[in-house]
Amino acid sequence: MPATGEDQDLVQDLIEEPATFSDAVLSSDEELFHQKCPKPAPIYSPISKPVSFESLPNRRLHEEFLRSSVDVLLQEAVFEGTNRKNRVLQWREPEELRRLMDFGVRGAPSTHEELLEVLKKVVTYSVKTGHPYFVNQLFSAVDPYGLVAQWATDALNPSVYTYEVSPVFVLMEEVVLREMRAIVGFEGGKGDGIFCPGGSIANGYAISCARYRFMPDIKKKGLHSLPRLVLFTSEDAHYSIKKLASFEGIGTDNVYLIRTDARGRMDVSHLVEEIERSLREGAAPFMVSATAGTTVIGAFDPIEKIADVCQKYKLWLHVDAAWGGGALVSAKHRHLLKGIERADSVTWNPHKLLTAPQQCSTLLLRHEGVLAEAHSTNAAYLFQKDKFYDTKYDTGDKHIQCGRRADVLKFWFMWKAKGTSGLEKHVDKVFENARFFTDCIKNREGFEMVIAEPEYTNICFWYVPKSLRGRKDEADYKDKLHKVAPRIKERMMKEGSMMVTYQAQKGHPNFFRIVFQNSGLDKADMVHFVEEIERLGSDL
């Protein structure tokens, strides 16, 4: 395509771009080389408006676009997307969203102008999970320091498996995992650990390590000729325990669910009964997964008592503190996880209470070397033993991924930015907000707590609209109340004013679960949530 006008200038600029290192090499040695190799083609070809296909950043071609994109992101996603004056989302039904956004990909190349429009639409129609009024999940917030570190990770595009490819991140993981183990209470921070893509996978690693320790032959021989392995977790535990037990060939039936008390905590006497039952059945109990911070209620299983049981029956104690682990950095609240230092393994996701960007999940182990023992296959092409540096820093063979993102940087950088004291203040403020919100609704007509005294920062409650108040004894009360939360949720989604989730559990009608992690929220926000739910449900 012939270049014209402005394009021609750009082409000229590109052609005149200073010689690269390879150019220099080429000219110094050119004649000799051309005796042996075909002549190289010119480096640059004319650039027309649509973007080039080449995967190498070029300042002249890309800097303006990159900066304009950052402008869009800072303005629309980071600042306006977290501004209380703006909506959390612009709800669109799938069909409508398909009309508003051209999702098709098999077209011609785009121009930078078109791409900026595309980018704006992606931001516009995405839910602003960093918005103060997004209290829908066990994650929220767009932490500015976490964000910078994510952006750095992307710009460096590393994979953490060998020291030669990821020197900084290998050492950084070592430090952060050790510090986290020390906070858990493992002696001297010793043990093992891994950053992995989400708490579910972390729980899966725990099952795998427990199983390996129980019977190392499993790694080679598999489960088919073994006794039936059984593990125990509470009925309120995260679904990943079942899911990963199934994935790992143990089967969901062999996850024995232990009853919880009215506040959602594992009933230890039932645990003992179920262990005894499994033994009577001739099965092989090998692991208990306690939960520190359940998904819905935010309950903490009694770890000390469970640890005693595990000790007696020689079972691996895993603590799924994906959600609750954040409380460990607070002197005031870490008592919730009392006994966690007795665990064999702990899942702790800094992307939940500590608001590191998605995903930042860890499995921490009290035992050294178990990850590698359970998972290594010694791939010769990646983990060569004749390297010139100490290959103990090639950590990649201990995980089940091959390439692995450097999820450590975001958390390390946030920690560096705020200090341990800052993380502690963050956690304490989130607890204060949750306490304040609880106090608000406890004394307010139309609100009713599901758990009178929440242990954590999930608050479960019903909003009882005026038409249902004082009618608890009527036969259809529960059915009617069951429909309230979904209707209010629909309204808040369609207005985009806030996002909070609901669910039924244990025979209860649907109730709201509001969850706090964002320390940028304040007491006025708590009041806002109360009033917004009242406003949305006023006519129900």
Next chain:
Amino acid sequence: MPATGEDQDLVQDLIEEPATFSDAVLSSDEELFHQKCPKPAPIYSPISKPVSFESLPNRRLHEEFLRSSVDVLLQEAVFEGTNRKNRVLQWREPEELRRLMDFGVRGAPSTHEELLEVLKKVVTYSVKTGHPYFVNQLFSAVDPYGLVAQWATDALNPSVYTYEVSPVFVLMEEVVLREMRAIVGFEGGKGDGIFCPGGSIANGYAISCARYRFMPDIKKKGLHSLPRLVLFTSEDAHYSIKKLASFEGIGTDNVYLIRTDARGRMDVSHLVEEIERSLREGAAPFMVSATAGTTVIGAFDPIEKIADVCQKYKLWLHVDAAWGGGALVSAKHRHLLKGIERADSVTWNPHKLLTAPQQCSTLLLRHEGVLAEAHSTNAAYLFQKDKFYDTKYDTGDKHIQCGRRADVLKFWFMWKAKGTSGLEKHVDKVFENARFFTDCIKNREGFEMVIAEPEYTNICFWYVPKSLRGRKDEADYKDKLHKVAPRIKERMMKEGSMMVTYQAQKGHPNFFRIVFQNSGLDKADMVHFVEEIERLGSDL
């Protein structure tokens, strides 16, 4: 701490920041509210120099820092980090790196100035995997469009499991996975699929789906009472097949490794022998994992023939095209994967040949619904069935993760930017470079090919230093040659001039494997690699 001078102004600014929505609500209804709830504390507290602990971006506090950070990243990582004039890495031994960088985290909060210094050090001492001379792994490049999309993903911080939380990314995944299936050749693009954190996990999903289809009871009951499951893959296949088979309770011994021919392709007659052997043993063969683009040699297993065998024995055919899948977008090169449309499942990582940022991996299935059937647990708190929208868009129960990054955006955005034609040009250029490089070394003294005619863009070769030339028949030739690649690798790492890996395989002494994905490379770069290796090894 009392605020002074500039800080005082900032505090004043913050206090005067326009009232938020919650302020507005508060003032309109204030009196009524305070009858029922405690009085909220003031929103802002004085800001001293060290950063605030709060997880909410604030334009006044953070914009300058965010923009300065982007400046560092664009300058040092994106542009200078990929400039041929600069080094690929600054090698430091672990101990030295620990001295140069303060990895410690348990200190006080930092200032923005300190954090910028920290950020610069992270960039400085990280390997520049986007540098044209980083040809060490099956990934490289920092694609500018992929990068923008990653930055957008981070700014939005989504998790792809429900339509309510990730409307844009749910629909985007649907489109991209369908298009990828169509390119694979699945009829009408129909089937199932998932973006997952790396090709190893994708291969793990394939094993899980194959196993579930073989015997759906496994999901609930596990493997303990079943016949011994056996799967087959070549001895050159990626180690993740063994690793995930072990993780999933099948055991590494039950991955039967099939011989490869001299060019690294699965020997189909040996496959048949091994299937027959497993049947004689009373085991239960259920799956073959063929490889399209092996890790070291870049070989393509003969999929058509393997598909015939799978059809005969009723085995699930998986094709691990994590690395080779990129060739499918090229009319010229897709013949390498002939027959892939007969696969039951395909792993294809756009983060490899197509240079999407890490991680962007997919599992594509010819069968609809199998992922959910194999993995769903119907968690009631997340996948409520009484939502106001069509819950078929809540895709999260089909994967084993709970939270899941929106890895689709980067690839979708690159595809949108370059068009399918751009992706094709990218692939064709990478092949051309590989071909050119091969031609260079074939005719050059001191270089010897491991595989005379490479099928793909991994080129395996020895550099034979002058002292060893013409001495092939001597007894210690192989031992001496074995030490050459590690020594040259050490030198290039210490100089930071390039990065290419080496390994021994099949009794061969260590050989180099150079891998191309970055279409920003040109023929002059190919010449540079040849000459750089000669320079580094000239005195050996």
